[in-house]
Amino acid sequence: MRIAWGVILLFGARFAVQSWFDARNNADIWWQQWLGERILEFGRLPFSLGNETFTASGLPWVPQEWALSLAIAVAMRLHAFWVLALIATLCGVLTLALTGWAARRLGASELATAVCVLCAAFAMLESFGVRAQVFAWTLLAASFYILRTVPGNGKFWVVPLTAIWANLHASAMLAPALTAVWTAGVLIEEKRWNTRVDSAFVLTLATAGAVLLTPLGLRLPLYALTLFTSPIRGGIVEWQPADLTSDSFNYGLLPLLVGACLLGIGRRRELPLFIAGAWLALGAVRNIPVCAILIAPVIAARLTAYLPESLRINQLVRERSVMTMAYACFVVCTALITLNLAHLAHFQAGRLPQNAMRAAAAQPGIHRLYCEDWAWCSLALAHPNMRIFMDGRCDPFPLAVWRESAILNNTRRQWLTVVAKNDIDQMLVKRGSRLERALGSRTDWRIVYADGRFKVFSRESVRGTAYQ
Amino acid sequence: MPILGAVYCSTAVLLFAAHKRDAAPAWSILVALCSIGGTLLLVQGHRQPLWTSPPSLPMLAVFAVMMVSAAGGIVQRGRGAVALPFTAALVAAMYDARLAPLFVIVAAPAALAALV
Numbered sequence: 074m075r076i077a078w079g080v081i082l083l084f085g086a087r088f089a090v091q092s093w094f095d096a097r098n099n100a101d102i103w104w105q106q107w108l109g110e111r112i113l114e115f116g117r118l119p120f121s122l123g124n125e126t127f128t129a130s131g132l133p134w135v136p137q138e139w140a141l142s143l144a145i146a147v148a149m150r151l152h153a154f155w156v157l158a159l160i161a162t163l164c165g166v167l168t169l170a171l172t173g174w175a176a177r178r179l180g181a182s183e184l185a186t187a188v189c190v191l192c193a194a195f196a197m198l199e200s201f202g203v204r205a206q207v208f209a210w211t212l213l214a215a216s217f218y219i220l221r222t223v224p225g226n227g228k229f230w231v232v233p234l235t236a237i238w239a240n241l242h243a244s245a246m247l248a249p250a251l252t253a254v255w256t257a258g259v260l261i262e263e264k265r266w267n268t269r270v271d272s273a274f275v276l277t278l279a280t281a282g283a284v285l286l287t288p289l290g291l292r293l294p295l296y297a298l299t300l301f302t303s304p305i306r307g308g309i310v311e312w313q314p315a316d317l318t319s320d321s322f323n324y325g326l327l328p329l330l331v332g333a334c335l336l337g338i339g340r341r342r343e344l345p346l347f348i349a350g351a352w353l354a355l356g357a358v359r360n361i362p363v364c365a366i367l368i369a370p371v372i373a374a375r376l377t378a379y380l381p382e383s384l385r386i387n388q389l390v391r392e393r394s395v396m397t398m399a400y401a402c403f404v405v406c407t408a409l410i411t412l413n414l415a416h417l418a419h420f421q422a423g424r425l426p427q428n429a430m431r432a433a434a435a436q437p438g439i440h441r442l443y444c445e446d447w448a449w450c451s452l453a454l455a456h457p458n459m460r461i462f463m464d465g466r467c468d469p470f471p472l473a474v475w476r477e478s479a480i481l482n483n484t485r486r487q488w489l490t491v492v493a494k495n496d497i498d499q500m501l502v503k504r505g506s507r508l509e510r511a512l513g514s515r516t517d518w519r520i521v522y523a524d525g526r527f528k529v530f531s532r533e534s535v536r537g538t539a540y541q
Numbered sequence: 542m543p544i545l546g547a548v549y550c551s552t553a554v555l556l557f558a559a560h561k562r563d564a565a566p567a568w569s570i571l572v573a574l575c576s577i578g579g580t581l582l583l584v585q586g587h588r589q590p591l592w593t594s595p596p597s598l599p600m601l602a603v604f605a606v607m608m609v610s611a612a613g614g615i616v617q618r619g620r621g622a623v624a625l626p627f628t629a630a631l632v633a634a635m636y637d638a639r640l641a642p643l644f645v646i647v648a649a650p651a652a653l654a655a656l657v
Contacts, residue, residue, distance in 0.1 A: 314594055336613060
């Protein structure tokens with residue numbers, strides 16, 4: 074895996090910079106910090122939305138990312154967010170390493186392994202951050218490394234991994250589903266129900282039980298099932314089907330899919346997994362890394378027929394002088410990537426309206442805030458005088474709230490009615506947007522904050538500023 | 542639509558000719574460039590993404606052909622020259638769902654032949 078380690082080093086640098094600046098770019102960190110603080114204060118998980126929102130107070134909520142939220146709250150209290158950034162980076166690196174090791178164990182050559190690790194790394198790039206699903210990828214990669222390479226009862230190590238996964242993120246529901254698909258593949262390959270199939274079947278049942286080993290109990294699988302059919306998915310970018318506009322798809326998953334089609338998937342046990350992974354990824358952008366992690370080792374093994382170990386380049390990497398020069402280049406490139414990315418305005422300034430939110434919260438009284446991008450309102454949760462229309466938790470908010478958000482953002486005919494009905498008295502908008510132009514033309518709204526990217530408008534509420 | 546249909550038919554004819562000539566690489570490149578380039582010009586400004594929710598018929602057809610391809614492997618059994626038109630047609634179909642029949646014409650025969 075000599076060449077693959079060089080690729081992992083380069084992407085590790087990218088992941089590290091992305092994680093370091095994630096608090097400035099990832100709004101979810103702020104509602105997760107708020108959730109973690111609540112858990113530390115009250116000693117239990119909240120299972121409903123509170124009065125921090127004025128549109129959905131009291132509605133049920135499944136805080137599936139409670140473990141990461143607790144970690145973020147503790148890290149922020151200790152001014153040690155860098156620790157979480159480091160852990161996220163290491164998880165990204167470990168995910169790629171596990172993918173490469175699985176490829177080598179399946180017989181892939183040096184170069185073929187490096188090519189597929191590169192594709193898997195690109196597939197992870199757009200979704201990477203200090204996010205629960207990033208830790209879940211590592212557990213997914215570890216689970217399928219075990220399934221593919223560990224003989225006998227060693228495969229049951231997947232069960233505790235699934236239990237950990239379930240406490241991190243609801244995507245743990247993929248574990249029993251994909252294990253069931255794996256069992257189907259084993260049955261197809263064995264052509265009869267034997268001890269191998271029996272063992273895989275028992276493993277599937279065990280992983281299904283493992284997802285219940287969380288403080289959420291049955292709520293977690295029920296939440297995951299409702300999310301699959303929820304109409305709000307249409308409003309979330311990561312739930313949209315894969316498209317050629319996504320770099321993670323174009324440079325990550327698409328080469329792997331094309332490779333699978335051209336070279337074949339090989340062993341029959343892998344075909345159901347490939348079908349399931351491809352369907353998941355093509356149906357939702359958020360599953361692109363999942364599919365890439367699942368299929369990259371198998372594609373690397375198939376690619377080896379055309380990039381065998383006997384190739385001169387695969388022999389060259391065994392020479393110490395060659396690898397010393399190569400790693401020296403990798404280290405220099407890593408340093409350059411880190412320095413250049415760290416100075417990019419995109420990372421330095423961040424995408425979140427933190428100054429705008431502080432200005433909005435500084436206005437005296439209690440306010441009902443609408444954010445043009447609902448994720449921004451996660452920043453408002455830290456301010457006790459702010460009540461929000463909808464924030465980054467998004468899925469517990471009912472469909473009616475989503476529809477009203479669309480009406481406001483597009484300033485459709487009833488938008489003023491929606492404002493009045495909800496008594497919204499502050500709006501955080503993007504400069505140049507339709508909503509910003511509409512608010513700017515009204516005399517009852519005044520600008521209380523403006524910078525190069527965001528504006529905050531405020532007005533007198535009908536009920537005054539003092540309400541619960 | 543008639544123009545698209547004519548392009549699909551001409552692609553099928555070119556492919557047949559390419560296979561009859563033992564699928565020489567130059568023919569494959571010609572097929573890929575002519576069919577993809579020509580139909581992309583036709584569908585300018587009216588892009589319809591292939592992968593949709595809920596699934597559409599073109600999406601299901603392309604997905605099915607991809608899975609049949611993966612089961613057998615297109616370049617197995619000496620059909621390597623189909624690799625380039627296959628890839629080009631797949632990318633074109635992903636760009637615009639109206640190019641999905643093009644991909645099916647290019648890929649389905651080779652995919653079924655590799656599987657059988």
